[in-house]
Amino acid sequence: MSNNTRTKIWVGVGASVLLGTSAASWAEAPADYTQGPDSLMLAYADHGGEGGEGAEGGEAGHHHEGGEGGEGGEAGHHQEGGEGGEGGEAGHHQEGGEGGEGGEGGEGSAAADPFAVFAYLNASAGGEGGEGGEGGEGGEGGEGGEGGEAGHAIDASNPGVYYTNLAMMKGHLAVARELYQAGEQTAAQPHFGHPLQEHYEPLEPAFETRGVAPFEDTLQALADQAREGGEWGEHAGAYQAALAAIDTAMQDVDGELREDVAFQGRVQLALLRQAVHEYEEAVDDGQFVNVPEYQDGRGFMLTAKAQLEQQAELFQASDEAAYEELMAAYDEAMAAWPSAEAPEAPVMSYGELSSSTFKLESLLGRY
Incomplete structure (x- = not known):
């Protein structure tokens, strides 16, 4: 399998790992995610599933939660089940909740993230060992906030x-x-x-x-x-x-x-x-x-x-x-x-x- 068009995003030392909660298929094409010498960052694309209504913006925008896709902001990623907010510059927000409609990706869209294979274990889909679904209900859902610059969240509850x-x-x-x-x-x-x-x-x-x-x-x-x-x-x-x-x-x-x-x-x-x-x-x-x-x-x-x-x-x-x-x-x-x-x-x-x-x-x- 090969990656689609790549978006390279570099962040500084000590940046957290952004991990998606998309329920993308287990056999999907690999993600485009870039690791610099001192930090790991995942760059997502817009693809299937039931995503939230996503942030608007320009190039290099990605709305990750599947669906038909929201328009991404500049390096902005909003990842939350409910009605999405606006992703800030290199901002990422990641929570559970019900999905809405996804969005069209900006330029530089990538394929599904590699950790999507664990979506069935999301806390929003029943916790550790629980059964999940696409855009599973639960989690914190709701209306998403604005991601700060280079801010990242990880769904550490996913085993x-x-x-x-x-x-x-x-x-x-x-x-x-x-x-x-x-x-x-x-x-x-x-x-x-x-x-x-x-x-x-x-x-x-x-x-x-x-x-x-x-x-x-x-x-x-x-x-x-x-x-x-x-x-x-x-x-x-x-x-x-x-x-x-x-x-x-x-x-x-x-x-x-x-x-x-x-x-x-x-x-x-x-x-x-x-x-x-x-x-x-x-x-x-x-x-x-x-x-x-x-x-x-x-x-x-x-x-x-x-x-x-x-x-x-x-x-x-x-x-x-x-x-x-x-x-x-x-x-x-x-x-x-x-x-x-x-x-x-x-x-x-x-x-x-x-x-x-x-x-x-x-x-x-x-x-």
């Missing part, structure tokens, strides 16, 4: 969004460790910081609600230690402590849901779509233009494959033949990321990678 963002933390750390061990300590530093800068803060409300012990200091300790240099063995303890803290937070998701093969498949799909988009942003005209994004993509792919391997019995019990095909498909797609250090020239074009990962998406869709 799929919560779980996958924690998995993304592990992806950043995985590639950071690879780079450090390969002697690329300078290149590794930003990746050690990304779990905090891109994911921790927007997940804090969920940590508080779930009673998960804060682990910001644990992540920061690893980033601080890595900046000191030295042999990797000196930092291995801090690395394992960070992974253990992330795993503990992931375990807070209901066990029945974590043992659901469809849920685990969706987690991999969201990671896969993020990785493919990272590659798209990293490569242009047959050369690398943003190596850190190539590296982030590798980290997300490594984590997605690791999730499959950790859940091997679950997937094999559901469809053993599909599991073996999935493992082979991962190996085929991973050829685009031969190492943490980018090769002199891309091994695959974005189009070739999209074709390769289409098989992965199809296989994950079996579960």
